Amino acid sequence: MKKQPTKANFYPVILAGGRGTRFWPLSRKRMAKQLLPLNSKKSMIQETVERLAPLADKKHFWVITNDDLALPIANQLRGLPKQQIVAEPVGRNTAPAIGLAAFILERFDPTAVLGLFPSDHVTANEAQFRKDIAKAVALAAAGENIVVLGIKPTRAETGYGYIEVGEQYERGVMRVRRFTEKPNAEKAQEFLESVHYFWNSGVFVWGARTLANALREHLRETAPFLEQIAASYGTKDFTRTFAKLYPKCENISVDYAVLEPRSAKGERSSNIFCIPANWGWNDLGSWAALFEHRAAEQQLTDNENVVSSKGTFTHDAGGNFVHAPKKFVAVVGVKDLVVVETDDALLITTRNNAQDVGKVVKFLDEKKLHKLV
Amino acid sequence: MKKQPTKANFYPVILAGGRGTRFWPLSRKRMAKQLLPLNSKKSMIQETVERLAPLADKKHFWVITNDDLALPIANQLRGLPKQQIVAEPVGRNTAPAIGLAAFILERFDPTAVLGLFPSDHVTANEAQFRKDIAKAVALAAAGENIVVLGIKPTRAETGYGYIEVGEQYERGVMRVRRFTEKPNAEKAQEFLESVHYFWNSGVFVWGARTLANALREHLRETAPFLEQIAASYGTKDFTRTFAKLYPKCENISVDYAVLEPRSAKGERSSNIFCIPANWGWNDLGSWAALFEHRAAEQQLTDNENVVSSKGTFTHDAGGNFVHAPKKFVAVVGVKDLVVVETDDALLITTRNNAQDVGKVVKFLDEKKLHKLV
Numbered sequence: 001m002k003k004q005p006t007k008a009n010f011y012p013v014i015l016a017g018g019r020g021t022r023f024w025p026l027s028r029k030r031m032a033k034q035l036l037p038l039n040s041k042k043s044m045i046q047e048t049v050e051r052l053a054p055l056a057d058k059k060h061f062w063v064i065t066n067d068d069l070a071l072p073i074a075n076q077l078r079g080l081p082k083q084q085i086v087a088e089p090v091g092r093n094t095a096p097a098i099g100l101a102a103f104i105l106e107r108f109d110p111t112a113v114l115g116l117f118p119s120d121h122v123t124a125n126e127a128q129f130r131k132d133i134a135k136a137v138a139l140a141a142a143g144e145n146i147v148v149l150g151i152k153p154t155r156a157e158t159g160y161g162y163i164e165v166g167e168q169y170e171r172g173v174m175r176v177r178r179f180t181e182k183p184n185a186e187k188a189q190e191f192l193e194s195v196h197y198f199w200n201s202g203v204f205v206w207g208a209r210t211l212a213n214a215l216r217e218h219l220r221e222t223a224p225f226l227e228q229i230a231a232s233y234g235t236k237d238f239t240r241t242f243a244k245l246y247p248k249c250e251n252i253s254v255d256y257a258v259l260e261p262r263s264a265k266g267e268r269s270s271n272i273f274c275i276p277a278n279w280g281w282n283d284l285g286s287w288a289a290l291f292e293h294r295a296a297e298q299q300l301t302d303n304e305n306v307v308s309s310k311g312t313f314t315h316d317a318g319g320n321f322v323h324a325p326k327k328f329v330a331v332v333g334v335k336d337l338v339v340v341e342t343d344d345a346l347l348i349t350t351r352n353n354a355q356d357v358g359k360v361v362k363f364l365d366e367k368k369l370h371k372l373v
Numbered sequence: 374m375k376k377q378p379t380k381a382n383f384y385p386v387i388l389a390g391g392r393g394t395r396f397w398p399l400s401r402k403r404m405a406k407q408l409l410p411l412n413s414k415k416s417m418i419q420e421t422v423e424r425l426a427p428l429a430d431k432k433h434f435w436v437i438t439n440d441d442l443a444l445p446i447a448n449q450l451r452g453l454p455k456q457q458i459v460a461e462p463v464g465r466n467t468a469p470a471i472g473l474a475a476f477i478l479e480r481f482d483p484t485a486v487l488g489l490f491p492s493d494h495v496t497a498n499e500a501q502f503r504k505d506i507a508k509a510v511a512l513a514a515a516g517e518n519i520v521v522l523g524i525k526p527t528r529a530e531t532g533y534g535y536i537e538v539g540e541q542y543e544r545g546v547m548r549v550r551r552f553t554e555k556p557n558a559e560k561a562q563e564f565l566e567s568v569h570y571f572w573n574s575g576v577f578v579w580g581a582r583t584l585a586n587a588l589r590e591h592l593r594e595t596a597p598f599l600e601q602i603a604a605s606y607g608t609k610d611f612t613r614t615f616a617k618l619y620p621k622c623e624n625i626s627v628d629y630a631v632l633e634p635r636s637a638k639g640e641r642s643s644n645i646f647c648i649p650a651n652w653g654w655n656d657l658g659s660w661a662a663l664f665e666h667r668a669a670e671q672q673l674t675d676n677e678n679v680v681s682s683k684g685t686f687t688h689d690a691g692g693n694f695v696h697a698p699k700k701f702v703a704v705v706g707v708k709d710l711v712v713v714e715t716d717d718a719l720l721i722t723t724r725n726n727a728q729d730v731g732k733v734v735k736f737l738d739e740k741k742l743h744k745l746v
Contacts, residue, residue, distance in 0.1 A: 024703075025701075025703070309719070310717075311742065311745075313732075313733050313736045313737070315729065315732055315733075316726070316729075320721070322719070322721065324719045326717075327714070327717060327718050327719045328398075328717060328718045328719070328737075328742070328745050329718070329719045329721070330397075330398070330718070330719070330720045330721065330722070330730075330733040331721045331722070332720075332721070332722040332723075332726050332729050332730065332732070332733065333722050333723050333725065333726030333729065334710065334721055334722060334723055334726075337707065337710075337721065339712065339719070339721055341700070341714065341719060344683075344699075344700060344701060345700050345701045345702070345703070346682070346695070346697045346700045346701070346702045346703070346712070346714060347703045347705075348693070348695065348702070348703065348704045348705070348707055348710065348712055348721075349703070349704070349705040349706050349707060350705075350706050350707055352706065353689070353705050353706030353707075356688065356705050356706065357703075357705065359686075359688055359705070360686050360688075360703040360705065363686045364686070364701075369684065369701070372684075372701050
């Protein structure tokens with residue numbers, strides 16, 4: 001692909017602390033969803049980095065993760081600076097995570113523009129993605145602007161947060177009126193039919209200083225801890241300071257901490273913008289979502305199946321997702337199942353029940369079956 | 374258990390040449406159903422031998438099988454004489470198999486009484502089984518009688534042959550009027566409601582001479598081949614003679630070759646008797662039958678499952694059969710499935726489709742995927 005002009009002050013910050021229990025038994029504490037090759041032969045986080053690589057210097061990438069995942073992530077992302085793969089001593093949601101990155105970068109490069117990226121989403125149209133991100137970076141760099149990438153809803157989804165937009169600011173950029181929590185089914189249907197609502201993709205772009213100032217304003221107790229940790233970054237005190245102060249930070253999302261209070265001020269005074277995105281986005285939230293993604297990609301009919309195996313026989317079977325890459329798989333007379341096999345576990349459920357897989361992990365946690373989680 | 378008086382001239386002949394493809398992927402060419410521990414920690418054929426052991430000298434046991442299974446069977450039945458585990462050079466159904474045993478035994482012991490036993494059936498009440506067999510042996514030894522053990526039908530089964538009985542001969546012994554091929558559903562229902570019909574258990578008892586003479590009368594072309602093979606038994610020519618002549622024998626069941634022509638003569642002249650048996654018999658014809666057998670044994674409710682695994686989590690799941698003994702198994706939101714895993718294969722089907730598992734084996738045969746069959 002064509003190398004796009006490097007944004008000298010653009011810093012992608014990849015959030016990779018999630019556990020992704022809904023992909024059990026493939027996902028584990030040390031092999032979370034973002035480390036799995038769900039969409040291609042590369043893992044989700046490898047795809048995330050490669051998608052962004054033309055937009056930023058490799059030295060500008062940051063990854064925020066946890067102790068369980070830091071090493072496996074470093075192994076998958078060998079081109080990135082190891083010291084910028086940061087393991088949180090405890091999980092504190094997105095506001096402290098991205099906030100820490102903002103305070104660190106503000107010290108090194110006051111003009112730094114941060115992009116916040118989930119590490120485990122699919123983006124089919126990468127060229128369009130980069131075009132939108134480049135536009136967001138330019139917009140964020142032009143002032144104290146916050147840019148969120150919004151996905152046009154394609155179903156009445158109750159599992160996502162929504163962005164309500166107001167007037168157009170410029171071509172392809174809308175002002176954000178407010179952020180909305182996960183809606184009920186009725187509201188979700190209303191949002192689907194409106195032109196004013198977008199799914200919150202979790203991709204945000206803003207200046208390090210803008211974000212740092214927003215946190216100083218809205219998270220008055222937490223911001224000083226993050227500034228102290230940031231001041232110790234690169235010194236021998238960092239690990240100790242991080243471990244001591246980070247647990248004291250509020251456990252809060254960046255949307256809730258920074259964006260909602262600001263957008264609540266009303267449309268006119270808001271400096272929050274939404275770029276409606278059309279990348280073939282998919283957050284692959286469950287085995288069912290992965291089935292649908294692959295079925296669409298492979299243009300499967302209702303009588304076909306998504307099977308990873310060493311050889312397959314199907315008879316009178318359709319809509320099944322089977323992952324057993326080392327086995328010959330025979331599927332006879334069943335519909336809409338999800339069956340996933342690993343060396344130590346076997347999951348048998350349906351596409352409709354795929355969101356309940358977390359219950360298995362909860363059970364395993366409770367029973368302290370650590371090897372299985 | 375109490376040792377019953379050894380019948381000095383009773384010879385159990387165990388038929389173990391079946392492939393049992395309906396237990397794929399557990400059953401294979403070299404590990405057929407009768408070699409699997411489906412009912413206990415012992416294999417079906419080990420259970421068959423142990424059940425009969427109090428009735429006959431170990432040196433009197435014969436096993437008729439094929440080249441693929443002879444060695445694994447010998448390994449499982451170390452107490453039996455190796456030379457009496459006979460591998461047919463080709464499969465020729467039950468008449469030549471049991472006939473060969475009859476011609477061999479007739480030469481060694483003209484008073485020999487043969488019992489023909491399937492190697493892969495369940496018998497819950499073994500004491501009652503031995504009582505019935507002892508009675509059958511006595512009846513067969515008393516004259517040129519043929520005794521078949523009949524199972525009282527418990528459902529309108531269309532997959533079995535039936536025995537129609539006439540008048541009572543003595544307490545617990547009926548005269549056989551005729552043998553009936555697998556009936557249609559209407560007939561099967563009629564048989565279920567009648568007191569005159571029994572399932573053919575495949576267990577027969579008769580004198581070696583009686584059987585040999587019956588074959589000489591009814592299988593005029595085949596009997597001389599069997600006599601020649603029998604004459605070579607114990608000499609260095611046996612293997613060559615067996616391989617040369619056995620393929621020339623008719624491919625026919627003992628029921629069809631001997632019993633139906635004789636019973637067709639009419640009730641009065643018949644020397645065929647039926648002992649109605651009540652052993653908790655089950656032929657375990659499929660994964661579904663095995664599920665039902667285990668569910669009854671374990672007194673499971675509809676919301677419970679038969680699972681062989683290293684740990685299990687179930688949620689909103691009932692009536693499933695899962696065999697994955699090396700794995701932790703999670704079953705969520707599914708009903709009446711059959712899932713069976715081995716080191717190289719994974720079967721996913723339903724209890725209702727369990728009889729279609731043979732289609733998988735047919736496919737694997739056609740594709741010459743020999744390792745999997």
